[in-house]
Amino acid sequence: MDSYLLSLLQLCDSNLPTGAFSHSFGLETYIQNEQVVSKQTFAKWLQVYVREQLVYNDGLALRLAYEALVQDQWETLWNLDRMITVQSMARETREGSARMGQRMMQLGMELYLIPALVGYQDRVQAKQSSGHPAIVFAIIAHHLAVPKSTAILSYLYSCTASLIQNGVRGIPLGQTDGQRLFQELQSYLLQAVEKIEGLDEDDFGITSPGIEISQMKHERLHIRLFMS
Amino acid sequence: MENWTGFLRLAVRHKEERTIPAEVYNRGAFKVTPPIYLDDPSQPCFYLMNPGGGYVGGDRYKAEIHVGERAQMLLTTQSSTKIFKTLTSPVTQDTSIVMEKDSYLEYMPDPIIAYQHAQYLQNTVIRMERGASLIYGDIITPGWSPDGSLFRYNRLQLKTIVYYEGELVVLDHLQLRPEVHEVEGLGILEGHTHFGTMTVIGEKATSDFVEQMSDALSACAGSCKIGLSALILPGFSLRVLASSTQQIEAIFEACQRCVRKQWFGKKPISFRKY
8 A cells, every 4th residue: 555645635635724715716707707607618617727727837847846856956946936936927826826835835844844845935934935836745745755647646636626616616516516527527637647747848837818817807806706 | 159040139228318229230031120219219119120021941030139227129020920831840039138227128029920830939038127117019810821711820839038137027938739729719719819918017017007007908908808917026917819910909009008108208109110
């Protein structure tokens, strides 16, 4: 039995208090514009979000951070933190990710003693880094000896799990529909990991204009369930 | 020096309330006009020219722009950037811009038109010193093909990286690959054909200014979809999805007019191209 399994499940649990439940990353704008109104339209949105946004940003950052940790190159981690922060042109999404990253970092500090995480937190406190959940996740997963591709897949799982819960509340959909969506999404998450493994560093940060504009427009929605 | 199809170096400096050229050098298929002072001696305008009329496979262009301390510059192109069929290696356009302390640059190239089977990689790196102000906009059209169908190019990649006082502050990476992605679909262009992206950076881009700009542009959005959000330093990113170049130009002009007037007390400009 893999000794990391229970710790990994804990890290991916949607009850992990990172604040993911208050961020929709642009989904709420699509819900209010009536572009995401049903299980089918939400499924399509999730597929696009994974394929166009998570793969080139969080997913690739996590992979590169993990590889840097294997080689003990912390400077690469700090560069990735900066790159993923400034890549996000939508302020709420950028600040939301930083908040989630910082909370996950704090939890990681309570649960484990990991030198890279200590170094990362020092940088965040000195305002040299922002903090990002993908990089914190890479540090903890590497520490737990979770294999790289499993780490990427689990991270995509936890991101989409939160988004599905948020969609179920926001659209709204039934809980069973949410679970079906999650099951249907599995093959897309596996494909996404394969894609991420094959990317080049130069592919980092590719943006999806429509999703990004919706994240920007979220700032100006009048009634909001979510902070982004 | 590397083997560029066209190479250009253009530097300006501030001298007695004017901005004057400090260096103009070009080689191969890349030229620039002499400075044109559009009613404003403090801010000359330069037009970049591609004498061949367009880019073909394997072409590599490099521009180095230097705006000296307190100098101001308007930079544009003489006509749209056309990328013809590139079956061999992609066309690359590298632009490196240095902006010294308190300088001001408005860089507004004409739209990018990628023909059927074109591949285009654009890399722009901007290094700004304290007090510098920047307006930079790009417009991407759905391209051109013999039968009039849209999005027949293979790949468009625009990467813009901005450093402010040596710190990375913007990483803007766009890739449109109609063969691989559903570019008109959800999440990408969402039924629109044209995409405009503008970056504005300057100490005067306070949160109030950004808010006011967002209100003003939303009011003139029409059928376009506009997103505007603050960067990690005083400044903002503006994104526009539209159905024509003219719609994006109108929004960019409104934004540019407001920055020119409120930050520099300057009048609106017309590039007098057509």
